[in-house]
Amino acid sequence: MTTASTYTYQQIARAIEHLTANFREQPSLSELAEKANLSEFHFQRLFTEWAGVSPKKFSQYLTLEHAKNQLRKGAPLSDAAHEAGLSGTGRLHDLFVTIEGVTPGQFKQAGSGLVLAYGVFDSPFGKYVLGEINGKIALLHFLNDGDEPESILANAWPEVTLRQDAEALHELVNQIFPTTANATMSHPLPVLLRGSAFQLKVWEALLKIPEGRLASYDQIAEAIGQPTASRAVGTAIGSNPIGYLIPCHRVIKKTGLFGGYRWGVERKQAMLGWEAARVDG
Template sequence: MAISDYARIEQAILYLDAHAREQPSLDDVAAHVGLSPFHFQRLFTRWAGISPKRFLQVHTLVSARRLLAERHSVLDTSYAVGLSGGGRLHELFVTLTAMTPGEFKLGGEGLTVRHGIHPSPFGDCLIAVCERGICGLHFLSDEPAEEALVSLRAQWPRATFMESREATAAWAERIFPSRPPREPTPLSVLVKGTPFQVQVWQALLRISPGHVATYEDIARSIGNPNAVRAVGSAVGDNPVALLIPCHRVLRKTGVFGDYRWGPARKKVMLAWESLRYGAEDEVGEASRVVP
């Protein structure tokens, strides 16, 4: 998906969310994003897997308060409901590997990091990989490629960097498959962080798509309920967007909060996941109520 398409989707979802009480028509939303109703309907349905009308019927799925009330992920019991294999994204199982303290001190010495820019449902992204898995994923519309590379190099200061879109293309296809895989695909993520950061990132993997958690939930789940502020810092330092799902963390007040790659993108990502993973029952219920 071209970044211009993502920009239109973002505008459309924010518009639908802001004007839900007014029940805007397809023509209204299409005009807002500068497309004909026919082309906007096709674009939105291809992206969301659901029509704009159905999205409007279930628009509260992207409401933080409703997410917290009805789709709230209780991390302490996540393993009991089939999440013992780690977090899920699409049909992917993400396994997080942390560098040892000795490797941490080396700063990536001996690693060759290959990177490339690829399209995604949420705009262009920079993907970085090494022989041990994905070591970076940054969205670019709010963070230029040059800044993303600076951040990546700071994370791995002694690594060797090579631009190689060919090397990262296969990984991009696994993260954002053009068609759902027949079987779940294990996906390894390599991170460099303090023990506390790694603990927080591992907790994030237990939040399943379509669900959210609060910073307080994560602090409790790692056995440190008073470390809410430190948890927030660790969430913000997440180096691998989407796969380590920091976008699924909300404030307990129901506010979406900040997001390293833009608060609007965070809202769109949660909307996409809610539609893909939790909207089926909601849509069925809505269709019985809304003509």
């Protein structure tokens, strides 16, 4: 990914923000192009290249009715194979995630002397910082203006030594956001998650939501065997440290409203529309 792709996302995000806030009025192409500071022609072309569908089609994926239909279909969380959770046609390759979970206490005992390698990269959804410990992804955090990657990493993993080494992470980056149509997975993507037993159960359940589908907080609570814990599920989802790969963006309110997102509502909406377009495609 290049810096140009991040700038493209920023332009698209402004249009998506306006589109989502006013989807009932179905904003015109000229309105959306103005929000992106582009001519109608260039906006239509840029948006279609980024999303794979026209702005009009994309807007259909962001309507309340579409979200409700997705929830009514129900993501097969109870019987979906863990390995199939992130297999996505839209990514043009099979993407698998395997979780290694530890409690904070367990990690504290074993964390002395560990090094976290990190780098800042571009994606279809803006810049993000990626952190890796012993070959395992320990953090994927999308960045907003003013964010300091080192502070984010230090807060998430205070026991480890930070080492900036973007070059060492390129193989992982190319598997998360492939830049070529024939990109393939050589092996599962391992992630290192530090959390309580409850948090780990929630994050594992998120992996079972198929790409292009949605689930509610209540459905996640049911899937982990605690149907009355939807509020606690929401808290666990909000603390997910690995964006996109652990797909907390696929969880919305049972009313069909998208709800909040740790890395910004417009980014969540961009991800959901982007995935829906690829699955339908």
